[in-house]
Amino acid sequence: xxxxxxxxxxxxxxxxxxxxxxxxxxxxxxxxxxxxxxxxxxxxxxxxxxxxxxxxxxxxxxxxxxxxxxxxxxxxxxxxxxxxxxxxxxxxxxxxxxxxxxxxxxxxxxxxxxxxxxxxxxxxxxxxxxxxxxxxxxxxxxxxxxxxxxxxxxxxxxxxxxxxxxxxxxxxxxxxxxxxxxxxxxxxxxxxxxxxxxxxxxxxxxxxxxxxxxxxxxxxxxxxxxxxxxxxxxxxxxxxxxx
Amino acid sequence: xxxxxxxxxxxxxxxxxxxxxxxxxxxxxxxxxxxxxxxxxxxxxxxxxxxxxxxxxxxxxxxxxxxxxxxxxxxxxxxxxxxxxxxxxxxxxxxxxxxxxxxxxxxxxxxxxxxxxxxxxxxxxxxxxxxxxxxxxxxxxxxxxxxxxxxxxxxxxxxxxxxxxxxxxxxxxxxxxxxxxxxxxxxxxxxxxxxxxxxxxxxxxxxxxxxxxxxxxxxxxxxxxxxxxxxxxxxxxxxxxxxxxxxxxxxxxxxxxxxxxxxxxxxxxxxxxxxxxxxxxxxxxxxxxxxxxxxxxxxxxxxxxxxxxxxxxxxxxxxxxxxxxx
Numbered sequence: 138x139x140x141x142x143x144x145x146x147x148x149x150x151x152x153x154x155x156x157x158x159x160x161x162x163x164x165x166x167x168x169x170x171x172x173x174x175x176x177x178x179x180x181x182x183x184x185x186x187x188x189x190x191x192x193x194x195x196x197x198x199x200x201x202x203x204x205x206x207x208x209x210x211x212x213x214x215x216x217x218x219x220x221x222x223x224x225x226x227x228x229x230x231x232x233x234x235x236x237x238x239x240x241x242x243x244x245x246x247x248x249x250x251x252x253x254x255x256x257x258x259x260x261x262x263x264x265x266x267x268x269x270x271x272x273x274x275x276x277x278x279x280x281x282x283x284x285x286x287x288x289x290x291x292x293x294x295x296x297x298x299x300x301x302x303x304x305x306x307x308x309x310x311x312x313x314x315x316x317x318x319x320x321x322x323x324x325x326x327x328x329x330x331x332x333x334x335x336x337x338x339x340x341x342x343x344x345x346x347x348x349x350x351x352x353x354x355x356x357x358x359x360x361x362x363x364x365x366x367x368x369x370x371x372x373x374x375x376x377x378x379x380x
Numbered sequence: 381x382x383x384x385x386x387x388x389x390x391x392x393x394x395x396x397x398x399x400x401x402x403x404x405x406x407x408x409x410x411x412x413x414x415x416x417x418x419x420x421x422x423x424x425x426x427x428x429x430x431x432x433x434x435x436x437x438x439x440x441x442x443x444x445x446x447x448x449x450x451x452x453x454x455x456x457x458x459x460x461x462x463x464x465x466x467x468x469x470x471x472x473x474x475x476x477x478x479x480x481x482x483x484x485x486x487x488x489x490x491x492x493x494x495x496x497x498x499x500x501x502x503x504x505x506x507x508x509x510x511x512x513x514x515x516x517x518x519x520x521x522x523x524x525x526x527x528x529x530x531x532x533x534x535x536x537x538x539x540x541x542x543x544x545x546x547x548x549x550x551x552x553x554x555x556x557x558x559x560x561x562x563x564x565x566x567x568x569x570x571x572x573x574x575x576x577x578x579x580x581x582x583x584x585x586x587x588x589x590x591x592x593x594x595x596x597x598x599x600x601x602x603x604x605x606x607x608x609x610x611x612x613x614x615x616x617x618x619x620x621x622x623x624x625x626x627x628x629x630x631x632x633x634x635x636x637x638x639x640x641x642x643x644x645x646x647x648x649x650x651x652x653x654x655x656x657x658x659x660x661x662x663x664x665x666x667x668x669x670x671x672x673x674x675x676x677x678x679x680x681x682x683x684x685x686x687x688x689x690x691x692x693x694x695x696x697x698x699x700x701x702x703x704x705x706x
Contacts, residue, residue, distance in 0.1 A: 208598035
């Protein structure tokens with residue numbers, strides 16, 4: 138059930154990145170701007186072909202899967218998601234069923250319930266608040282019942298409360314066995330809430346370990362070129378810059 | 381079948397018989413002399429042609445707006461209509477319009493189809509490999525501009541004044557004096573084109589979420605592009621081949637239909653075909669009824685309706701009353 142990458146290389150973006158991700162946990166991909174986080178996520182999602190190297194989904198090369206088969210197993214939430222037409226929340230969520238070619242009434246209903254959107258099911262997307270919209274877009278992926286959920290900075294545009302709300306939903310998904318992989322800028326969030334952290338530095342794998350180890354003060358200082366350290370008790374740690 | 385399809389089908393069933401009777405001379409089937417002949421050989425092919433061309437343009441407009449995720453997109457953007465017009469104009473220019481000869485009968489539609497096919501092939505050649513929307517649109521605009529320029533060149537070099545006026549008036553688009561032959565040229569090709577566009581429904585729905593998310597939902601970009609080029613080429617190309625350039629239908633119709641649907645592009649293609657058919661049929665009946673010395677050209681009439689509609693869209697957008705999303 139693993140999602141693995143073997144020596145992925147993309148000119149100027151990724152340099153021989155190998156890793157293995159486990160389902161049922163939250164993996165955070167961290168790194169400074171331009172480190173190749175989004176590229177790595179897109180390659181793992183099968184949306185970008187690496188120049189060399191392979192992605193293996195349950196031991197099978199991703200390239201061998203048809204786009205539809207891949208879409209059934211991997212849900213992807215892009216950075217800055219758009220909704221081009223003002224569809225109702227229910228129709229938006231039902232788009233997650235496209236690879237399955239069914240209406241998926243039950244799955245759509247379950248996704249509405251899980252993300253507490255039943256009340257808004259018939260409301261046009263344009264009338265949602267930022268937090269509601271983020272929940273609806275996540276529900277779209279959930280309705281597809283993927284084994285893996287890959288999201289590119291799903292928390293970036295959200296305020297603190299909505300951020301924690303989405304993190305809560307992602308934790309519930311991972312507890313249900315889904316492999317959740319997130320590109321995250323917020324190091325506190327990655328350290329306190331992820332189960333595994335991958336740190337990229339200029340296209341190379343700088344660390345892939347448990348959060349405490351991958352996001353140690355030394356690694357952060359080296360990769361982000363800052364000076365600072367962690368404060369606070371486990372689970373509520375905050376990284377503070379020195380001086 | 382959704383609500384919009386049912387409503388529009390009902391309206392079309394009422395409009396077709398009415399349009400058969402409407403004209404400068406209203407036909408009373410019981411009393412008008414030669415009523416049966418006029419209906420069978422003049423009015424019916426014209427009505428069928430209006431339905432066919434309108435359906436093609438409506439479906440093409442809905443597919444274009446869905447693909448480009450832009451409510452201002454129009455099938456004319458891809459350069460296929462100008463390409464077809466260039467082919468048609470070339471047939472005039474080459475003097476193949478001699479009545480009675482084989483070329484006189486078939487040169488215009490055939491060369492228009494060749495022109496549409498050429499524009500489609502060029503579009504596929506430039507943008508088909510990568511499938512990016514921006515490259516595709518720009519390539520379409522350039523082809524439209526090139527075909528337009530070559531058409532102007534052909535007009536300016538027309539062998540005589542009569543040929544020039546013939547070309548210019550044909551370009552304005554009309555359904556006057558069309559026969560069953562034109563129906564047999566346009567109907568099968570348009571039907572095939574609408575069929576190809578209907579196959580795009582799921583992919584256009586996926587595109588609501590943007591390019592990357594659509595691909596993550598299993599959309600095959602190149603398949604979408606080929607279906608779109610084929611579908612638009614067949615519907616628009618065959619329309620221009622028999623009726624000249626009829627603008628704005630593809631732009632207006634999806635806007636009229638959208639509020640009747642749940643706004644997913646897949647739900648818009650068939651109702652837009654029906655609404656396009658209805659719009660062109662009604663407009664063509666109106667230009668016949670209007671008491672003018674010479675019949676108003678259908679292409680001009682639709683542009684007279686279309687341009688103010690476009691302006692109204694822009695104003696609504698400026699006021700921010702859901703313009704882009706409406």
